[in-house]
Amino acid sequence: MLLDLLHNIIFFRCLDKAAVVSDTELNTGDYSNAWRLCTVTQVEELKILIRMFPIWATGIVFSAVYAQMSTMFVEQGMVMDTAIGSFKIPAASLSTFDTISVIVWVPVYDKILVPIARRFTGKERGFSELQRMGIGLFLSMLCMSSAAIVEIRRLQLARELGLVDEAVAVPLSIFWQIPQYFILGAAEIFTFIGQLEFFYDQSPDAMRSLCSALSLLTTALGNYLSSFILTVVTSITTQGGKPGWIPNNLNGGHLDYFFWLLAVLSFCNLVIYIFCAKMYKSKKAS
Structure with missing residues (x-):
């Protein structure tokens, strides 16, 4: 206070x-x-935008985590067992489970979680927008931890089978990736929709469309942040002729370290978010 x-x-x-x-x-x-x-109105609207900015900024790290679904998750899946009998599953197709997760979580959220939360919070929506986003940020941390654990097991099998120096797939089913996609889909429901509701409800009345678009801007910035982190990690870990965390042959790398790094960043982002959410002063009803 x-x-x-x-x-x-x-x-x-x-x-x-x-x-x-x-x-x-x-x-x-x-x-x-x-x-x-x-005018006084313009000043007050600027104050509202400034108060919203820290909450908006924490969404960038989440979007960087979300970007892994189409980048590092695919790279990880390509060096896993993608066979079902004689059929080969494209690694990128597992993003379907993110979509399935969203389809599952929407009714679960509306029909089960909201009524339960409503009993405890007394709020019509069950959770406030800030609480909903916080849950999503927490789930993003779990998603990266799940991906790291799968990669640890994959690298362990590569060492046991002597495949460290060979750029081949490890006999670990690609379906072990399903939990990380499923958790990411749940995080998407909580964070992205929570962001849209937050920016629409809390933005100045004359700037609702613009502020709603700000939530979409985090996706673009998150992709840039993901690329930046990957560039920095590659530059640092390949010094001295080392293969680095993410070499061409992932069996000789440490993609798990990269996932743990994102999990740590997600945790730090969550801590900052909680602080900002506690400090946030909601807009007075118009």
């Missing part, structure tokens, strides 16, 4: 000056320059 009070006094009070008529306007009688004089 003290930090929130100081924040409002020191920072937001500075913004209030934008709506104060100065001597220049009084002398000239010109109040039309929007760069020199703002």
Whole structure:
């Protein structure tokens, strides 16, 4: 509460000056320059956007985790056993289980979780938007941990069978990836939909469409962040001629370390999110 009070006094009070008529306007009688004089409504809307920004920023790390579904999860699946009899399953096709997870979780959330949560919280929606996003961020951490555990087992089999130096698939069924896709689908339901509801409900009335689009911007920035993390990891881990965590031959690498790194980042992101959510001051009903 003290930090929130100081924040409002020191920072937001500075913004209030934008709506104060100065001597220049009084002398000239010109109040039309929007760069020199703002309305109280404009100042209040800016305050709302600033309060929303930390919550928005935490969605970028989640989107970086979500981007692994079409990148590192596929790379991991390509060096696993994709055979069902004589049929080979394309590694990228397992993203279907993310879609199935979403289809399953939507009715489960609406028909089971919301009524249960409503009894405890007394809220019509069961969970607030902030609580819903927090659950999604927690699930993203579990998703990365699940992927790391599968990779640890895959690398263990590669060592036991002497396949470390061979760029071949390890006899571990690709269906062991299903839990990480399924958890990611659940995280998607909680986080992305929670974001849309949050930005729509909390944004200034005249900026709802723009603020709703901000939630989609996190997806693009999350992909950039994922690429940046991958570049940094590759650069650091390949120094001194080492193969690095993610070499061409994943059997000789440590993709599990990369997944653990994202799990740690997700945990740190969750801690920051909880702090920001506790500090967040909801918009007054219009």
